[in-house]
Structure formats: structure tokens, C-alpha cells
Amino acid sequence: MALKEDLQAEVQQIFHEQWKVRAGSTVPSEDSITLGNDAVDIDATVLYADISDSTKLVDTYKHHFSAEIYRAFLRVAARIIRSEGGTITAYDGDRIMAVFVGQYKNTIAVRTALKINWATKNIVQPGLKAEYPNSPFVLQHTVGIDTSPLRVVQAGIRGSRDLVWIGRAANWAAKLCALDDAHATWVTKAVYDVLADEAKYGGDPRRDMWEARTWTAMNATPIYRSSWWWSF
Numbered sequence: 323m324a325l326k327e328d329l330q331a332e333v334q335q336i337f338h339e340q341w342k343v344r345a346g347s348t349v350p351s352e353d354s355i356t357l358g359n360d361a362v363d364i365d366a367t368v369l370y371a372d373i374s375d376s377t378k379l380v381d382t383y384k385h386h387f388s389a390e391i392y393r394a395f396l397r398v399a400a401r402i403i404r405s406e407g408g409t410i411t412a413y414d415g416d417r418i419m420a421v422f423v424g425q426y427k428n429t430i431a432v433r434t435a436l437k438i439n440w441a442t443k444n445i446v447q448p449g450l451k452a453e454y455p456n457s458p459f460v461l462q463h464t465v466g467i468d469t470s471p472l473r474v475v476q477a478g479i480r481g482s483r484d485l486v487w488i489g490r491a492a493n494w495a496a497k498l499c500a501l502d503d504a505h506a507t508w509v510t511k512a513v514y515d516v517l518a519d520e521a522k523y524g525g526d527p528r529r530d531m532w533e534a535r536t537w538t539a540m541n542a543t544p545i546y547r548s549s550w551w552w553s554f
Contacts, residue, residue, distance in 0.1 A: 343473070344362055345364070350362045350474050352485060361475045365472075366472050367468070368472075368491040369435060369467050371463060372417035372465075372466075373463050375503075376388075395463065398441045406437070408420040408422045412484070421487070431467050432509060436521070464499045464502075465508070466497065466509075468494040469513050470489050474488070507547065509532075
């Protein structure tokens with residue numbers, strides 16, 4: 323069969339085939355979902371961590387320097403995510419996606435973000451400066467977090483496939499990473515409203531670590547930002 327006819331048949335099958343959907347309580351893996359119209363629905367919190375202005379980084383600095391920045395930041399973020407019980411679901415260039423489930427998924431995801439902020443400033447940047455003392459580069463990043471129901475499906479072809487996360491949290495968490503990196507952590511109101519006090523208040527005297535903002539690009543949606551960190 324020619325490629326055109328083959329693709330037409332496959333697309334028709336995708337749109338015609340009935341969905342098999344089941345509820346999930348854990349983060350699904352590639353092996354738990356088929357390439358057909360098979361899906362798992364979960365309530366989850368999505369975290370995206372992203373290096374700021376990476377285009378300027380790769381256009382301005384030598385490739386080995388940019389690669390070391392990427393590797394150091396992603397290694398630190400990944401280790402912190404894993405230590406907090408998150409599941410790493412994707413690497414995309416200079417950013418990492420993770421999914422958290424369970425009763426305290428929002429608080430844990432936020433604690434993860436605040437730890438990434440601390441580690442970027444106190445581990446990655448000092449390590450960079452020690453190796454490149456004359457470099458003016460200062461690593462900045464953002465983390466976006468949202469929570470919502472998600473539908474997880476497989477996409478691609480046999481031998482080259484990946485999970486696709488369909489739902490607001492996956493989309494909005496990624497978009498939050500494009501906001502002002504002067505405040506490294508951005509969360510939606512849905513996340514903020516259910517945070518435990520340990521992830522909402524800090525300092526002495528105790529005060530709210532978060533500042534309310536209006537996300538004008540997303541229909542004036544209320545969101546929150548923070549420049550605080552969580553040391554470890």
C-alpha cells in the first residue's frame with residue numbers, strides 16, 4: 323500500500339476506534355498504555371522547570387559551555403524531583419517535566435520547585451563560577467506548576483513513541499515557565515489554594531511567600547509567584 327493510502331487508513335482508524343479509558347492512581351508508563359485509543363485518567367500536578375533565555379545562551383556561548391549548563395541544571399532538578407517522589411515524564415531541550423500524584427501532590431510539587439530554586443543559586447551557580455571565574459553568565463530559571471485532571475495516551479509509531487498528557491495542568495505549567503524569572507516559581511490558584519502551610523508561609527515572623535498576580539494572557543486568570551527557596 324502506498325504511503326498516502328496507508329496514512330489515510332490509519333487516521334480513519336484513530337477517529338473511528340472506540341476509546342478504552344480507565345482511572346489511574348499512579349503515573350502511567352509507556353508499557354501500561356497501548357498505541358491504540360487507550361487512555362488513563364488521573365488527577366495530577368504537573369511541574370515544568372525551564373532554563374531562562376536559553377536561546378541567548380546557545381547563541382552567545384560555546385556549545386560545551388551551554389551543554390554543561392543544561393546538564394548541570396537538569397541533573398539537579400531531576401535528582402530533587404526524584405527525591406520528592408515525583409515522576410519525570412519528559413526532557414525537552416532545556417526543561418524537564420514531572421508529574422506528582424497523591425493527597426499532598428501540590429505541596430510536594432511546590433516544595434520541589436523551591437528546592438530547585440535554592441539548588442540553582444547555591445549549587446549550580448557556585449559550581450559554574452568555580453570553573454569559569456571570568457564568565458559573566460548567571461543561571462536563571464523558572465518553574466511552573468498546575469493541577470487538574472489529565473488524560474494520558476500514547477502517540478507516535480512503533481519504535482518511536484511517547485506518552486502525551488492531555489489537560490490543563492500540562493499546558494499551563496509549561497506556559498508559566500515563560501513568565502518573569504525574577505520570581506522563579508509560578509503556580510495557579512488551584513495549586514495555591516490547597517497548599518499546606520509549610521509551602522505557603524515562611525520567615526520569622528511568618529508571612530505569605532506568594533504574591534498574587536493576574537495572568538492577562540490567559541483571560542485574567544489569578545496566579546501566584548514566589549522568589550523564596552527551600553534549603554536542604
